[in-house]
Amino acid sequence: MTLRTLDALGSLAGKRVIVRCDLNVPLEGTKITDDGRVRASIPTLNALINQGAKVIVISHLGRPDGAPDAKYSLAPVAQRLSELLGQPVTFAQDTVGGGAQTAVDGLKDGDVALLENLRFNPGETAKDEGERRAFAEKLAAFGDAFVSDGFGVVHRKQASVYELAQLLPSAAGTLIQAELEVLDRLTENPERPYAVVLGGSKVSDKLGVIGHLLPKVNSLLIGGGMLFTFLAAKGLKVGSSLLEADQIDTVKGYLAKAEELGVELALPRDVVVASKFGADAEHVVRPVDAIEDTDWGEKGLGLDIGPETAELFSEYVRGAKTVFWNGPMGVFELAPFAAGTKAVAQALTEVDGLSVVGGGDSAAAVRALGFRDDQFGHISTGGGASLEFLEGKRLPGLEVLGWQQ
């Protein structure tokens, strides 16, 4: 079976259509610092509005703990969505309660409502299938059809991604379709050399993909928060840097596997060590075997790759014909730790072939650092989702829409 797309749903005029978007944007207080994911959701929403559907948008934001938490409210996103659509967006203060019901009941053909953060409800991310299903049933009661368009979340078996799609006539939106078209080019005979660059802070999520990615690539470059688990696996001390101590043995296995396969697994040679996490931290560049050799000793933490590593990684990237990059090389949000990410982004713009940047923060990083979207082959809205797609994993949010890899 192939992916069900919007036409599979027939005419949606006058119907209540629930659209699962990934509007998980970076925020500073209530200010959206990168609206890329909101923009990416517009084509599908416009297609539904133009058909005269009553559009009910749902999304998560961040990782709240299954209960309302004002700092993860989607209210600022409703405002931006309204500006980009050029029409009012009714914001419901809850997800499946009276507020949501009133918002849905008030919709006329072509109107749009956004419900509050799905993850304010424990059922959304519950491990127990029955709990997820019970929450999905409450959501399903609002709609006549379901459109899944949150590509960034298709790797999650969560109520609004998986169970909801089973409860209503469902199909993928145009963002998911567009993402898959590009990612297919990376999985089917990518032009070689093929390099993958990994970084970011969702270390435990992303370490898991490496085993399956290794046989598919020519080189794998490791920066960002995950590099420290690799350094620890090589017996080096990493101070107070991000570390997944329970993954060290797994990572040792990856180092051995890379050698066996002849894949270049490039690790940093130097890092920027900071006195603390903050823009006003003191910081110095240190070789990777001297991270604790600063005034701050074990308290020092690595917040960026160093200049020698940035140059090394840039050479790998520029020499590749296909490059996929997920995860900033450092804490790019703080100016003293943005140089590694900027260097790698610059190298991606110089690739003579296909360059793809994936991930909410990675996309935000390249834009914040002054690059334009058209300097890259593609900017994907999903980091973890595209990585799991590239490793060949079956993604629940796609399978439930009929997709088979």
Ligand SMILES: Nc1ncnc2c1ncn2[C@@H]1O[C@H](COP(=O)(O)OP(=O)(O)O)[C@@H](O)[C@H]1O
């Ligand atoms: N050395 C590091 N220590 C702590 N956080 C880091 C480090 N390097 C990068 N990060 C953080 O990683 C975050 C992005 O990670 P992640 O969510 O995995 O990326 P994406 O959203 O692109 O998939 C950024 O907020 C960045 O500050």
Ligand SMILES: O=C(OP(=O)(O)O)[C@H](O)COP(=O)(O)O
């Ligand atoms: O930001 C996201 O993914 P990404 O950081 O891998 O790009 C998605 O919104 C998924 O969020 P989650 O990783 O909290 O499930």
